[in-house]
Amino acid sequence: MTNDPATGVLVRPQPVGVFPLPAGYLVIPDGHDDVRASLVEGKLPAEWPDELRFYAIALDGDPVAAAAALTGDDLVARANRLVLEPSRTSYEALAADAAAAGDAAFVVHVDTIAFALGLRPAPPDPSDTDGEFSAMAAAAHATAALERGDTAAAIEHLEAAAQSAHDTSVPLAGQLMGQLANTQLDEGGVQRASVTFQAALDAMAGTDLHLTSAELHVAAGAMYQEMSEAAPRLMQQAINHYHQALALVRRDDAPETWAIANANLGLAYLMMPMQEASDLLRTGVAVQSMRDALTHFTPETHPDRWSSTQLNLANALVYMPSKHQADNIAEAVELYEAVLEHRSRGSDPQGRARVLANQGNALAHLGMFDQAKARLHEARAIFEEFGEDEAVRSVRGVLDEIAKQESLVRQDRP
Numbered sequence: 001m002t003n004d005p006a007t008g009v010l011v012r013p014q015p016v017g018v019f020p021l022p023a024g025y026l027v028i029p030d031g032h033d034d035v036r037a038s039l040v041e042g043k044l045p046a047e048w049p050d051e052l053r054f055y056a057i058a059l060d061g062d063p064v065a066a067a068a069a070l071t072g073d074d075l076v077a078r079a080n081r082l083v084l085e086p087s088r089t090s091y092e093a094l095a096a097d098a099a100a101a102g103d104a105a106f107v108v109h110v111d112t113i114a115f116a117l118g119l120r121p122a123p124p125d126p127s128d129t130d131g132e133f134s135a136m137a138a139a140a141h142a143t144a145a146l147e148r149g150d151t152a153a154a155i156e157h158l159e160a161a162a163q164s165a166h167d168t169s170v171p172l173a174g175q176l177m178g179q180l181a182n183t184q185l186d187e188g189g190v191q192r193a194s195v196t197f198q199a200a201l202d203a204m205a206g207t208d209l210h211l212t213s214a215e216l217h218v219a220a221g222a223m224y225q226e227m228s229e230a231a232p233r234l235m236q237q238a239i240n241h242y243h244q245a246l247a248l249v250r251r252d253d254a255p256e257t258w259a260i261a262n263a264n265l266g267l268a269y270l271m272m273p274m275q276e277a278s279d280l281l282r283t284g285v286a287v288q289s290m291r292d293a294l295t296h297f298t299p300e301t302h303p304d305r306w307s308s309t310q311l312n313l314a315n316a317l318v319y320m321p322s323k324h325q326a327d328n329i330a331e332a333v334e335l336y337e338a339v340l341e342h343r344s345r346g347s348d349p350q351g352r353a354r355v356l357a358n359q360g361n362a363l364a365h366l367g368m369f370d371q372a373k374a375r376l377h378e379a380r381a382i383f384e385e386f387g388e389d390e391a392v393r394s395v396r397g398v399l400d401e402i403a404k405q406e407s408l409v410r411q412d413r414p
Helices: 035-042 049-058 065-068 075-082 088-101 102-114 131-147 151-166 170-186 190-204 210-227 231-249 255-271 277-293 303-319 324-342 349-365 370-384 389-414
Strands: none
Touching: 049 065, 049 075, 065 075, 075 088, 075 102, 102 131, 131 151, 131 170, 131 190, 151 170, 151 370, 170 190, 170 210, 190 210, 210 231, 210 255, 231 255, 231 389, 255 277, 255 303, 303 324, 303 349, 324 349, 349 370, 349 389
Protein backbone atom coordinates (compact mmCIF):
# COMPACT_ATOMS: atom_id res chain seq x y z
CA MET A 1 0.00 0.00 0.00
CA THR A 2 1.73 3.20 -1.19
CA ASN A 3 0.33 6.70 -1.47
CA ASP A 4 0.40 8.47 -4.81
CA PRO A 5 3.58 10.58 -4.50
CA ALA A 6 1.83 13.39 -6.31
CA THR A 7 -0.74 13.78 -3.52
CA GLY A 8 0.61 11.91 -0.50
CA VAL A 9 3.30 13.03 1.93
CA LEU A 10 4.04 9.53 3.21
CA VAL A 11 5.02 6.32 1.48
CA ARG A 12 3.35 3.42 3.25
CA PRO A 13 3.33 1.26 5.22
CA GLN A 14 5.50 2.89 7.87
CA PRO A 15 7.17 1.25 10.93
CA VAL A 16 5.50 3.60 13.43
CA GLY A 17 5.02 1.99 16.82
CA VAL A 18 7.15 -1.03 15.96
CA PHE A 19 10.38 0.00 17.70
CA PRO A 20 10.86 1.72 21.09
CA LEU A 21 10.64 5.48 21.42
CA PRO A 22 11.82 7.84 20.08
CA ALA A 23 12.23 5.72 16.93
CA GLY A 24 8.67 4.49 17.30
CA TYR A 25 7.28 7.83 16.13
CA LEU A 26 9.73 8.38 13.27
CA VAL A 27 8.80 7.79 9.64
CA ILE A 28 10.99 6.73 6.73
CA PRO A 29 11.28 9.11 3.77
CA ASP A 30 10.67 7.98 0.20
CA GLY A 31 13.40 6.07 -1.60
CA HIS A 32 14.22 3.43 1.01
CA ASP A 33 11.56 0.82 0.32
CA ASP A 34 13.65 -2.22 1.34
CA VAL A 35 14.67 -0.74 4.69
CA ARG A 36 11.15 0.49 5.36
CA ALA A 37 9.65 -2.92 4.57
CA SER A 38 12.18 -4.58 6.87
CA LEU A 39 11.41 -2.21 9.75
CA VAL A 40 7.66 -2.71 9.30
CA GLU A 41 8.33 -6.43 9.86
CA GLY A 42 10.28 -5.69 13.02
CA LYS A 43 13.65 -6.50 11.50
CA LEU A 44 16.72 -4.28 11.42
CA PRO A 45 18.54 -3.80 8.11
CA ALA A 46 22.03 -5.17 7.69
CA GLU A 47 23.23 -1.69 6.71
CA TRP A 48 21.80 1.78 7.20
CA PRO A 49 21.82 4.29 4.33
CA ASP A 50 23.44 7.58 5.28
CA GLU A 51 20.10 9.36 4.95
CA LEU A 52 18.62 7.06 7.63
CA ARG A 53 21.49 7.31 10.10
CA PHE A 54 19.22 9.46 12.28
CA TYR A 55 16.86 6.51 12.67
CA ALA A 56 19.66 4.13 13.68
CA ILE A 57 20.84 6.64 16.30
CA ALA A 58 17.29 7.06 17.60
CA LEU A 59 17.11 3.29 18.07
CA ASP A 60 20.04 3.67 20.47
CA GLY A 61 17.91 6.11 22.49
CA ASP A 62 19.80 9.33 21.76
CA PRO A 63 17.32 11.92 20.40
CA VAL A 64 19.84 14.77 20.52
CA ALA A 65 22.36 12.97 18.33
CA ALA A 66 19.56 11.69 16.09
CA ALA A 67 18.30 15.23 15.55
CA ALA A 68 21.83 16.35 14.67
CA ALA A 69 22.02 13.60 12.03
CA LEU A 70 18.61 14.43 10.54
CA THR A 71 18.77 16.31 7.23
CA GLY A 72 16.20 18.04 5.06
CA ASP A 73 13.34 20.41 5.71
CA ASP A 74 10.41 18.76 3.90
CA LEU A 75 7.27 17.72 5.75
CA VAL A 76 8.57 14.24 6.60
CA ALA A 77 11.85 15.61 7.97
CA ARG A 78 9.94 18.23 9.97
CA ALA A 79 7.69 15.55 11.49
CA ASN A 80 10.75 13.55 12.50
CA ARG A 81 12.37 16.64 13.94
CA LEU A 82 9.23 17.31 15.96
CA VAL A 83 9.68 13.89 17.57
CA LEU A 84 13.33 14.53 18.36
CA GLU A 85 13.11 18.25 19.21
CA PRO A 86 9.54 18.94 20.35
CA SER A 87 8.18 22.48 20.40
CA ARG A 88 4.70 23.93 20.22
CA THR A 89 5.73 26.42 17.52
CA SER A 90 7.08 23.62 15.32
CA TYR A 91 3.94 21.57 15.84
CA GLU A 92 1.52 24.38 15.00
CA ALA A 93 3.38 25.28 11.82
CA LEU A 94 3.66 21.63 10.78
CA ALA A 95 0.00 20.92 11.53
CA ALA A 96 -1.08 23.76 9.26
CA ASP A 97 1.19 22.62 6.44
CA ALA A 98 0.11 18.98 6.89
CA ALA A 99 -3.54 19.98 6.53
CA ALA A 100 -2.73 21.95 3.39
CA ALA A 101 -0.89 18.94 1.90
CA GLY A 102 -4.08 16.89 2.10
CA ASP A 103 -2.55 13.58 3.31
CA ALA A 104 -4.98 12.39 6.01
CA ALA A 105 -2.56 9.78 7.36
CA PHE A 106 0.15 12.40 7.79
CA VAL A 107 -2.24 14.80 9.53
CA VAL A 108 -3.25 12.09 12.00
CA HIS A 109 0.39 11.14 12.52
CA VAL A 110 1.43 14.71 13.36
CA ASP A 111 -1.48 15.14 15.78
CA THR A 112 -0.73 11.79 17.44
CA ILE A 113 2.87 12.85 17.98
CA ALA A 114 1.68 16.16 19.42
CA PHE A 115 -0.63 14.44 21.87
CA ALA A 116 2.14 12.07 23.00
CA LEU A 117 4.46 15.04 23.53
CA GLY A 118 1.89 17.06 25.48
CA LEU A 119 1.51 19.64 22.72
CA ARG A 120 -2.13 18.80 22.04
CA PRO A 121 -4.87 18.06 24.63
CA ALA A 122 -6.51 15.13 22.83
CA PRO A 123 -5.49 12.53 20.25
CA PRO A 124 -6.87 12.70 16.69
CA ASP A 125 -9.79 10.64 15.38
CA PRO A 126 -8.50 7.19 14.28
CA SER A 127 -11.27 6.94 11.70
CA ASP A 128 -9.71 9.80 9.71
CA THR A 129 -7.18 7.31 8.31
CA ASP A 130 -6.39 3.59 8.31
CA GLY A 131 -3.68 1.00 8.97
CA GLU A 132 -0.72 1.84 11.15
CA PHE A 133 -1.64 5.50 11.63
CA SER A 134 -5.18 4.66 12.68
CA ALA A 135 -3.70 2.10 15.09
CA MET A 136 -1.36 4.64 16.66
CA ALA A 137 -4.17 7.16 17.07
CA ALA A 138 -6.38 4.51 18.69
CA ALA A 139 -3.50 3.58 21.03
CA ALA A 140 -3.23 7.27 21.97
CA HIS A 141 -6.94 7.24 22.83
CA ALA A 142 -6.24 4.21 25.05
CA THR A 143 -3.54 6.21 26.84
CA ALA A 144 -5.98 9.06 27.38
CA ALA A 145 -8.59 6.63 28.73
CA LEU A 146 -6.09 5.15 31.20
CA GLU A 147 -5.12 8.63 32.35
CA ARG A 148 -8.74 9.30 33.30
CA GLY A 149 -9.08 5.84 34.89
CA ASP A 150 -11.38 4.31 32.25
CA THR A 151 -9.84 0.87 31.80
CA ALA A 152 -12.80 -0.52 29.86
CA ALA A 153 -12.50 2.24 27.24
CA ALA A 154 -8.75 1.70 27.02
CA ILE A 155 -9.32 -1.97 26.27
CA GLU A 156 -11.77 -1.10 23.49
CA HIS A 157 -9.31 1.35 21.94
CA LEU A 158 -6.43 -1.14 22.12
CA GLU A 159 -8.53 -3.88 20.54
CA ALA A 160 -9.37 -1.50 17.68
CA ALA A 161 -5.71 -0.47 17.42
CA ALA A 162 -4.46 -4.05 17.13
CA GLN A 163 -7.10 -4.81 14.52
CA SER A 164 -6.16 -1.75 12.45
CA ALA A 165 -2.46 -2.66 12.61
CA HIS A 166 -2.69 -6.34 11.83
CA ASP A 167 -2.85 -6.19 8.01
CA THR A 168 -0.09 -3.57 7.86
CA SER A 169 2.44 -4.71 10.49
CA VAL A 170 2.07 -7.89 12.52
CA PRO A 171 4.79 -6.80 14.99
CA LEU A 172 2.93 -3.52 15.59
CA ALA A 173 -0.24 -5.52 16.23
CA GLY A 174 1.80 -7.68 18.63
CA GLN A 175 3.01 -4.66 20.57
CA LEU A 176 -0.55 -3.35 20.84
CA MET A 177 -1.80 -6.76 21.96
CA GLY A 178 0.92 -6.75 24.63
CA GLN A 179 -0.43 -3.43 25.92
CA LEU A 180 -3.92 -4.87 25.70
CA ALA A 181 -2.95 -7.93 27.75
CA ASN A 182 -1.46 -5.78 30.52
CA THR A 183 -4.58 -3.60 30.54
CA GLN A 184 -6.82 -6.67 30.68
CA LEU A 185 -4.81 -7.81 33.71
CA ASP A 186 -5.41 -4.47 35.40
CA GLU A 187 -9.13 -5.00 34.92
CA GLY A 188 -8.91 -8.52 36.35
CA GLY A 189 -9.41 -10.41 33.10
CA VAL A 190 -6.73 -13.02 33.70
CA GLN A 191 -8.06 -15.59 31.28
CA ARG A 192 -8.43 -13.05 28.48
CA ALA A 193 -4.99 -11.65 29.25
CA SER A 194 -3.33 -15.07 29.03
CA VAL A 195 -4.73 -15.57 25.52
CA THR A 196 -3.76 -12.04 24.47
CA PHE A 197 -0.20 -12.40 25.83
CA GLN A 198 0.30 -15.54 23.74
CA ALA A 199 -1.10 -13.85 20.63
CA ALA A 200 1.26 -10.92 21.22
CA LEU A 201 4.27 -13.19 21.62
CA ASP A 202 3.33 -15.14 18.50
CA ALA A 203 3.17 -11.87 16.55
CA MET A 204 6.67 -10.92 17.76
CA ALA A 205 8.27 -14.24 16.77
CA GLY A 206 11.08 -13.94 14.25
CA THR A 207 11.59 -10.21 14.79
CA ASP A 208 14.54 -8.27 16.17
CA LEU A 209 12.33 -6.88 18.94
CA HIS A 210 14.10 -8.91 21.60
CA LEU A 211 13.62 -6.51 24.50
CA THR A 212 9.91 -6.06 23.83
CA SER A 213 9.44 -9.83 23.57
CA ALA A 214 11.40 -10.36 26.79
CA GLU A 215 9.24 -7.79 28.59
CA LEU A 216 6.12 -9.62 27.41
CA HIS A 217 7.53 -12.93 28.66
CA VAL A 218 8.27 -11.38 32.06
CA ALA A 219 4.76 -9.91 32.30
CA ALA A 220 3.17 -13.21 31.28
CA GLY A 221 5.41 -15.07 33.74
CA ALA A 222 4.38 -12.78 36.59
CA MET A 223 0.74 -13.35 35.70
CA TYR A 224 1.11 -17.15 35.80
CA GLN A 225 3.16 -16.93 38.99
CA GLU A 226 0.31 -15.07 40.68
CA MET A 227 -2.25 -17.50 39.26
CA SER A 228 -0.24 -20.44 40.61
CA GLU A 229 -1.36 -19.62 44.15
CA ALA A 230 -4.73 -21.09 43.21
CA ALA A 231 -3.45 -23.50 40.52
CA PRO A 232 0.12 -24.65 41.37
CA ARG A 233 0.56 -26.37 38.00
CA LEU A 234 0.78 -22.93 36.37
CA MET A 235 4.09 -22.17 38.09
CA GLN A 236 5.90 -24.17 35.41
CA GLN A 237 4.46 -21.85 32.76
CA ALA A 238 5.77 -18.86 34.71
CA ILE A 239 9.22 -20.44 34.86
CA ASN A 240 9.16 -21.17 31.12
CA HIS A 241 8.37 -17.53 30.36
CA TYR A 242 11.22 -16.28 32.58
CA HIS A 243 13.67 -18.64 30.86
CA GLN A 244 12.52 -17.42 27.45
CA ALA A 245 12.98 -13.82 28.57
CA LEU A 246 16.52 -14.55 29.75
CA ALA A 247 17.29 -16.22 26.42
CA LEU A 248 16.41 -12.95 24.67
CA VAL A 249 18.26 -10.34 26.75
CA ARG A 250 21.56 -9.98 28.57
CA ARG A 251 22.56 -7.84 31.50
CA ASP A 252 24.58 -5.48 29.32
CA ASP A 253 21.73 -4.93 26.85
CA ALA A 254 18.69 -4.76 29.12
CA PRO A 255 19.74 -4.80 32.80
CA GLU A 256 16.29 -3.97 34.19
CA THR A 257 14.38 -6.71 32.36
CA TRP A 258 17.22 -9.18 32.91
CA ALA A 259 17.27 -8.51 36.67
CA ILE A 260 13.48 -8.73 37.06
CA ALA A 261 13.39 -12.02 35.14
CA ASN A 262 16.15 -13.44 37.36
CA ALA A 263 14.52 -12.30 40.60
CA ASN A 264 11.12 -13.67 39.57
CA LEU A 265 12.65 -16.93 38.38
CA GLY A 266 14.45 -17.42 41.68
CA LEU A 267 11.27 -16.87 43.67
CA ALA A 268 9.29 -19.16 41.35
CA TYR A 269 11.75 -21.99 41.92
CA LEU A 270 11.55 -21.50 45.68
CA MET A 271 7.76 -21.60 45.61
CA MET A 272 7.58 -24.94 43.80
CA PRO A 273 7.04 -27.95 46.12
CA MET A 274 10.04 -30.19 46.74
CA GLN A 275 8.89 -33.71 45.87
CA GLU A 276 12.13 -35.47 44.92
CA ALA A 277 15.76 -35.23 45.96
CA SER A 278 16.62 -33.82 42.54
CA ASP A 279 14.20 -30.97 43.17
CA LEU A 280 16.64 -29.61 45.74
CA LEU A 281 18.86 -28.55 42.86
CA ARG A 282 16.28 -25.89 42.09
CA THR A 283 17.22 -24.11 45.30
CA GLY A 284 20.74 -23.70 44.01
CA VAL A 285 19.43 -22.32 40.72
CA ALA A 286 17.12 -19.98 42.64
CA VAL A 287 20.00 -18.69 44.77
CA GLN A 288 22.15 -17.97 41.72
CA SER A 289 19.27 -16.24 39.92
CA MET A 290 18.69 -13.93 42.87
CA ARG A 291 22.41 -13.24 43.25
CA ASP A 292 22.42 -12.22 39.58
CA ALA A 293 19.44 -9.91 40.10
CA LEU A 294 21.19 -8.24 43.04
CA THR A 295 24.08 -7.24 40.78
CA HIS A 296 21.62 -4.71 39.32
CA PHE A 297 19.19 -4.00 42.14
CA THR A 298 20.57 -1.76 44.89
CA PRO A 299 18.96 -0.04 47.90
CA GLU A 300 19.51 3.31 46.21
CA THR A 301 18.20 2.52 42.73
CA HIS A 302 15.55 -0.17 43.41
CA PRO A 303 14.75 -0.14 47.13
CA ASP A 304 11.64 -2.34 46.94
CA ARG A 305 12.99 -4.88 44.45
CA TRP A 306 16.35 -4.99 46.23
CA SER A 307 14.68 -5.58 49.60
CA SER A 308 12.36 -8.36 48.41
CA THR A 309 15.11 -10.12 46.42
CA GLN A 310 17.57 -9.81 49.31
CA LEU A 311 15.03 -11.35 51.67
CA ASN A 312 14.18 -14.17 49.29
CA LEU A 313 17.88 -14.94 48.88
CA ALA A 314 18.43 -14.94 52.65
CA ASN A 315 15.45 -17.24 53.21
CA ALA A 316 16.72 -19.61 50.53
CA LEU A 317 20.20 -19.74 52.08
CA VAL A 318 18.82 -20.65 55.50
CA TYR A 319 17.10 -23.76 54.20
CA MET A 320 19.32 -24.73 51.25
CA PRO A 321 20.90 -28.17 51.81
CA SER A 322 24.65 -27.76 51.62
CA LYS A 323 27.93 -28.96 53.08
CA HIS A 324 28.48 -25.32 53.99
CA GLN A 325 25.14 -24.72 55.68
CA ALA A 326 26.62 -22.75 58.58
CA ASP A 327 28.34 -20.40 56.15
CA ASN A 328 25.11 -19.99 54.19
CA ILE A 329 23.14 -19.16 57.33
CA ALA A 330 25.80 -16.69 58.44
CA GLU A 331 25.51 -14.98 55.05
CA ALA A 332 21.74 -14.93 55.45
CA VAL A 333 22.11 -13.16 58.80
CA GLU A 334 24.17 -10.45 57.08
CA LEU A 335 21.62 -10.14 54.28
CA TYR A 336 18.81 -9.68 56.82
CA GLU A 337 20.91 -7.06 58.63
CA ALA A 338 21.38 -5.08 55.41
CA VAL A 339 17.61 -5.02 54.91
CA LEU A 340 17.03 -3.91 58.50
CA GLU A 341 19.34 -0.94 57.91
CA HIS A 342 16.90 0.25 55.22
CA ARG A 343 13.62 -0.78 56.88
CA SER A 344 12.91 1.27 59.99
CA ARG A 345 10.17 0.68 62.51
CA GLY A 346 8.65 4.01 61.61
CA SER A 347 8.42 3.42 57.86
CA ASP A 348 7.45 -0.27 57.78
CA PRO A 349 7.01 -1.77 61.25
CA GLN A 350 5.40 -5.06 60.20
CA GLY A 351 7.91 -5.58 57.41
CA ARG A 352 10.73 -4.94 59.87
CA ALA A 353 9.22 -7.43 62.28
CA ARG A 354 9.17 -10.15 59.63
CA VAL A 355 12.84 -9.56 58.86
CA LEU A 356 13.69 -9.60 62.57
CA ALA A 357 11.83 -12.87 63.02
CA ASN A 358 13.66 -14.47 60.09
CA GLN A 359 17.01 -13.19 61.30
CA GLY A 360 16.31 -14.38 64.83
CA ASN A 361 15.51 -17.84 63.51
CA ALA A 362 18.75 -17.88 61.49
CA LEU A 363 20.78 -16.77 64.52
CA ALA A 364 19.19 -19.55 66.55
CA HIS A 365 20.32 -22.07 63.92
CA LEU A 366 23.86 -20.80 64.48
CA GLY A 367 23.53 -21.20 68.24
CA MET A 368 23.78 -17.43 68.81
CA PHE A 369 20.91 -17.52 71.27
CA ASP A 370 21.32 -14.13 73.00
CA GLN A 371 21.32 -12.23 69.69
CA ALA A 372 18.48 -14.40 68.40
CA LYS A 373 16.32 -13.68 71.43
CA ALA A 374 16.88 -9.93 71.14
CA ARG A 375 15.69 -9.97 67.53
CA LEU A 376 12.76 -12.27 68.28
CA HIS A 377 11.54 -10.25 71.26
CA GLU A 378 11.56 -7.07 69.16
CA ALA A 379 9.66 -8.85 66.37
CA ARG A 380 7.10 -10.25 68.83
CA ALA A 381 6.45 -6.82 70.33
CA ILE A 382 5.70 -5.36 66.90
CA PHE A 383 3.48 -8.28 65.92
CA GLU A 384 1.55 -7.95 69.19
CA GLU A 385 1.13 -4.21 68.59
CA PHE A 386 -0.51 -4.89 65.23
CA GLY A 387 -2.53 -7.90 66.32
CA GLU A 388 -0.71 -10.43 64.11
CA ASP A 389 -1.55 -13.38 66.35
CA GLU A 390 -0.26 -16.10 64.04
CA ALA A 391 3.09 -14.36 63.69
CA VAL A 392 3.26 -13.94 67.47
CA ARG A 393 2.70 -17.68 67.94
CA SER A 394 5.39 -18.47 65.38
CA VAL A 395 7.95 -16.26 67.17
CA ARG A 396 7.02 -17.75 70.53
CA GLY A 397 7.60 -21.21 69.07
CA VAL A 398 11.16 -20.27 68.11
CA LEU A 399 11.76 -18.69 71.54
CA ASP A 400 10.47 -21.86 73.23
CA GLU A 401 12.84 -23.96 71.15
CA ILE A 402 15.75 -21.70 72.11
CA ALA A 403 14.79 -22.07 75.79
CA LYS A 404 14.88 -25.87 75.42
CA GLN A 405 18.29 -25.75 73.75
CA GLU A 406 19.66 -23.46 76.44
CA SER A 407 18.32 -25.80 79.12
CA LEU A 408 20.06 -28.76 77.50
CA VAL A 409 23.32 -26.80 77.35
CA ARG A 410 23.08 -25.99 81.07
CA GLN A 411 22.42 -29.64 81.91
CA ASP A 412 25.50 -30.73 79.98
CA ARG A 413 27.75 -28.41 81.95
CA PRO A 414 29.71 -30.01 84.77
